[in-house]
Amino acid sequence: MGNSSLAKRIVTSLLILTLVALVIFFFPNWVFALLASTMIGLALKEFFALAEKKGIIVYKYFGIGIGMLIPVIMFLQKGIEGYFTLDPFFIVIACLFTFVLQFVRRDSSQAIASIAVTLFGLLYIAWLFSFFVKLKFMPGGALLVSFVVLVTKMGDVGAYFVGNAFGKHNLIPRISPHKTVEGTIGGLFFSIAAAVLSGFYLPSLPIGHLVVLGILLGILAQVGDLAESLLKRDCGVKDSGSTLSGFGGMLDLIDSLLFTTPIFYFYMEVVMKR
Numbered sequence: 001m002g003n004s005s006l007a008k009r010i011v012t013s014l015l016i017l018t019l020v021a022l023v024i025f026f027f028p029n030w031v032f033a034l035l036a037s038t039m040i041g042l043a044l045k046e047f048f049a050l051a052e053k054k055g056i057i058v059y060k061y062f063g064i065g066i067g068m069l070i071p072v073i074m075f076l077q078k079g080i081e082g083y084f085t086l087d088p089f090f091i092v093i094a095c096l097f098t099f100v101l102q103f104v105r106r107d108s109s110q111a112i113a114s115i116a117v118t119l120f121g122l123l124y125i126a127w128l129f130s131f132f133v134k135l136k137f138m139p140g141g142a143l144l145v146s147f148v149v150l151v152t153k154m155g156d157v158g159a160y161f162v163g164n165a166f167g168k169h170n171l172i173p174r175i176s177p178h179k180t181v182e183g184t185i186g187g188l189f190f191s192i193a194a195a196v197l198s199g200f201y202l203p204s205l206p207i208g209h210l211v212v213l214g215i216l217l218g219i220l221a222q223v224g225d226l227a228e229s230l231l232k233r234d235c236g237v238k239d240s241g242s243t244l245s246g247f248g249g250m251l252d253l254i255d256s257l258l259f260t261t262p263i264f265y266f267y268m269e270v271v272m273k274r
Contacts, residue, residue, distance in 0.1 A: 012244050016253070020149065024142050033075035033133055040126045041068045042250035046241040047125060051117045053235045057110050059101050063118045066094045067126030074133040094122055129254060131262040138268060140204070147198050151214060152260045155191035155221040162186025176229040184222055191218030205272070213267065220263055221256040228255035 023035050044067045048060035073090055098118050102111050135144050163183020171179040195214030199207060228251060232240060241249025 024145050033071050036071040036132050037068045043125045046249040046251045047121045050235045056117050057114045058117050067122050070126045071130040071133045128258045131265045135265045148264045151191050151194045151217045152221045152256050154194035155187040155218045158190025159183040159187030188218040217260045220259040224256040224259040
């Protein structure tokens with residue numbers, strides 16, 4: 001990557017970090033839910049555009065609308081008995097209406113592909129990313145959200161710089177020709193370091209759990225990045241979109257968070273009993 005592209009990436013990163021920090025720590029929770037909804041909408045738009053490049057018929061506006069509603073539904077359930085029990089029901093309803101939309105088509109061609117891609121987009125992007133809302137409403141939720149973002153994104157930073165400086169051995173070239181074994185190891189190291197250093201502002205998490213989370217989230221971040229690379233490779237594109245200067249699309253920005261966030265949420269709820 002040239003100096004110009006790197007400069008654009010740095011500027012964009014600083015702007016995004018500033019916005020995210022303000023929303024996490026200083027704005028009311030409904031703003032946080034609205035930001036999550038907006039990011040999901042942009043990522044789904046890019047995902048469905050990728051599907052259309054493959055010639056797959058998708059109901060993208062329906063999918064985007066339903067996807068953007070998922071974090072809003074999670075937010076509105078706050079304080080209601082049985083909080084967070086409605087999102088699986090909402091996904092069932094989305095599945096139902098995806099089939100109903102197929103009934104009104106003039107033909108049945110690509111029905112399986114259309115249904116599968118629409119529902120996959122909702123699960124892969126909207127539902128997984130919406131775990132940020134659940135995490136935010138946990139005790140100390142703002143710090144927990146910042147933790148998963150920091151550990152995940154430091155893995156991205158480590159993989160990028162270590163890979164550029166020392167990368168010699170391709171990781172999985174058929175999926176991502178530029179990712180290297182050295183970059184992957186560097187990303188994992190950066191994630192572990194970020195998790196351990198987070199103990200200064202998360203004293204309730206013992207050092208052993210921080211190390212485990214650093215390893216777990218570091219690996220999942222790499223898997224999330226490779227997962228999106230697999231989709232882009234299949235569609236023959238370099239970036240999912242051009243929404244963010246220096247990064248590509250919104251899906252390129254959040255891909256590594258799609259697996260780390262829900263797994264971190266379950267770790268805190270099941271293992272740490274939050």
